Amino acid sequence: MxxxxxxxxxxxxxxxxxxxxxxxxxxxxxxxxxxxxxxxxxxxxxxxxxxxxxxxxxxxxxxxxxxxxxxxxxxxxxxxxxxxxxxxxxxxxxxxxNFFPLRTEAKHHVFFAAGIGITPFVSMMAYLKTIGRSFELHYAASGERECAFHGHIQTHFPSKSTFYFMKREEKIAKLKKALQNRTMGTHIYLCGPPAFMDILLEHSHELRYPEKFIHEERFQPEVRIENPQPFFVNLVKTKKTFMVSSGQTLLNALHEIGIDVPYTCRMGVCGTCEVGIEEGDVLHCDSFLTEEEKVGKMLTCVSRGIGHIKLRL
Amino acid sequence: MSRLNGFPFPFTKDQYTYSNNSVPLDPAKTITVTADYKNELELIRKLLQKHHQRCFRSLPLSIESQWEIMLLLFNELASCNPESFTFQKMGGECLFQNHLLAEEEAFVFRDVSTIDLEPLDLVGRHVQEDLIIMGDRHDGLFLEAGQLCFPSNWSLAFVQGMEFKSIHNQVPGIQNDGFIDKVERFISKIQPGAVWERKNWSITVTNKLDTPLETYSVWGKHRQEVTCENAGDLIHLRVEVQRLFRLPMNHDVLFTIHTYLLQLNDLIQQESWLKSFYQNIKTLPEEIAEYKGISTYRTELLRFLENHMEKGRRGR
Missing domain, CATH: 2.40.30.10 (Translation factors)
Structure with missing residues (x-):
């Protein structure tokens, strides 16, 4: 907390x-x-x-x-x-x-960063070096001048780091190659803009890389609603009705009317703000609930109702 | 009445219920020092000396979390009980002073050459709690280390390295409605800095704190000796205050268990406790009574409690 x-x-x-x-x-x-x-x-x-x-x-x-x-x-x-x-x-x-912890059971850690997505890995590499564990970094940026922590990484982890400053197509081809032929027990970590993450994730699926060995931190919630629409909410237990405006999250709207739903991450990751759905269609935007759970539950911090929904609150 | 003060009476309802009864603790403390500190620490150290293999186990993967726990607990002891403990850390150099036992531990953080025991084993000799490390892995929670002197009929040697769900398999009804899965997900969601507490209860015949599976033949037979007459002396309500804490640095989970015993003769002094305890024993489903080892003497225990409730009514 x-x-x-x-x-x-x-x-x-x-x-x-x-x-x-x-x-x-x-x-x-x-x-x-x-x-x-x-x-x-x-x-x-x-x-x-x-x-x-x-x-x-x-x-x-x-x-x-x-x-x-x-x-x-x-x-x-x-x-x-x-x-x-x-x-x-x-x-x-x-x-x-921490929603992006290291899996310390890994035999080897491989980090893929693009742009400012390097930040969590700066901390992870320092930690792993201190405790003497095996890792490597693949880091894409538009050029050396734009590459955050370039000098720091060259100084502290020179033999473990590869930089990718070349043109986009070549960069993608090389990054994909770096994902291939990994030994068992290797954990992969991705952090960068959505397009970068999607390309590598998709390639990992093509390679049949086991999903539990791939970890990602996204700058944005999993699904971003470009044009949030207002919707109506009925609370079946407390018998309240209210509207969530386009600029508001359901979690905020609940708090405003005094319904104290607990929350932690506010980005659809931790699952704390889960509520039960009684009726209605929901646009799920979290990365926590399983597909089966999404039938009856939603995370109020990022997900929205469509039109009119009823919640078990 | 002193035995009643501070005893964590576990029953909040007059009927046995099955739930994830964890509550967040504020302030977030993982351990408690009680008046029994010296006696219990003496017993803990004796058990570790005589039965080390039974009371301490660790996998190599747990070492970083062991160090983190040692810092955490020494810090907590000193900050919550400054008159009894002192802890100083200058860079990596650490000094812990236990004024109650007139001892000190000097070590360098994360330097194994500066300590004779593993960190969890060392810090465990300064707290009343049993300490368990659940490693948070990509495929579940695993028991990766523990210092366990006061188990309630379980074996550290048996569960070492086991997955959370497998450890709890034998608890009756735990698979119903995916209950154990939800608890596991709850634990895996605990964020750094938060402490969650639950109370778990059972009954021990005699006042023995160390009741491991390995010595069942020694303490288990007393269950046959309970009568309506001696229940007040023999039976002890055993409460484990269990706390879960996410280790911020290494992301594993520390599970602490503080065990309290209260003799039935003391318990029945408090009328509301007597009534609540009676109702819970009475409504306990048979398979849970069996699991908790109460079935053998439940009739005698209930009669003893009924007699005292009757006495209470006549006394008014």
Missing amino acids: AYALQLTVKKIENETDTIKRFTFTSDEIPLPSFGAGAHVTLHLPMGRRQYSLVNNPLEMKNEYVIAVKKISDHNGGSGYLHECIGQGDNISVSSPD
């Missing part, structure tokens, strides 16, 4: 022209420890934003470090961090959660 910590911005450093590294700390409280692949949630004026931690969990010195790529102006989370946050500022940060 994540809780909010009041932290100070200790350092801001340029990682590339568009990516900055932020270091948060506290003089008052010991920061909770975290694992490789964990993220923190920043509470920003435009809402909550999640970023992977890039520190080595075993060598954490009361600091959380994240890397943020600027993809918006100051009205968006990344632009706000780049333009409006300075050294010495205070910021509210939820304690770390």
Whole structure:
């Protein structure tokens, strides 16, 4: 259960022209420890934003470090961090959660990153190196200049890393090749833009790679609704009716009318905010429920009703 | 009345129910130090000395989580009971002082050459809880290490390396409606920093805390000796306060078990407990009574409780 910590911005450093590294700390409280692949949630004026931690969990010195790529102006989370946050500022940060843990039983770990998707692997590689386990990195970026942590990776994991700066077709062909002929017990981790992940996932299916050995962290929920529509909700136990507007999640709407559905991740990953469906069609957008479960349940943080639905609340 | 104070009475309803009765704990603490600390630690250490193979088991994969647990528990002991324990960590160098036992442990974090025992074995000698590590693997939860001195009729040697569902296979009704699958999914969803607690109860005849499967022949036979007359002395309500905690650094699950015993003669002093205990024993399904080892003497136990409830009514 994540809780909010009041932290100070200790350092801001340029990682590339568009990516900055932020270091948060506290003089008052010991920061909770975290694992490789964990993220923190920043509470920003435009809402909550999640970023992977890039520190080595075993060598954490009361600091959380994240890397943020600027993809918006100051009205968006990344632009706000780049333009409006300075050294010495205070910021509210939820304690770390982890939806992308390492599978330490792996005989060998293979990381595939594209762009800013490198961040969880920076932490994972440092951890694995410290405990002396076997891993390798395949990292695609548009060029060395745009490649976050290029120098860091070259310094600390030179023999374990391959960079892919070539043209798209060649890049895809080489990345697919890197997925092939893996020995048993190898776990694969993917993090990057949806198109990158889909290509590699699809190829892993073609190779009949066992699904439980492939792990992915997506920047966005599994299914993104481009044009969310409003819908009506009936709660059959508490006998309430309300509308969820296009800009609102069902979870938020429930909280607004005082129905205290528990939640954790708000991205359709953890399953905490599950509710029972009594009647109606649902657009499932989570990556947690099984196909059978989706018949009678939905995750209120990302999934939406179509038209009019009835819930067992 | 002192035995009643702080005893984690487990029954919340006047009828036996089967559920995932876990609740989140705030503050999130994995262990508790009670007045029995010294006595129990003496017993724990004696058992580890005499029956190490029975009371401690670990797989090599568990070592990182063992270190994490050692830090976590030393930290928690010191921060919750500063007058009894102190813990300092400077870089990797650690010093734990146990003022209750006048001992100290100095070690370097993650350096096995600085400790004589495995980390879980070492820290387990400073807490009253049994400690179990459930490894969270891609294909389920597996029992990968444990220091278990006070098991209620189970064997660490037998379950070491086993998957969560296989360990619980023999619990009656646990497969119904996919119950055990839901519990496993619940555990695998626990996020770092959260502690979930549940109370599990059974009955021990005599006040013996260490009742492993391996010594059943020693303690199991007392079940035949219960009569309506001696039940108050012999029978003890045994409550395990079980806590689940997701280890933030290594993502495995720490399972702690703190075992409490309360003699029936003490329990019946509290009228509401007497009534609640009676109703639960009475409504216990036969297969659960059998599983908990109560069937042999359930009639005698119920008669004893009825007599005391009757006395209570006459006394008013």
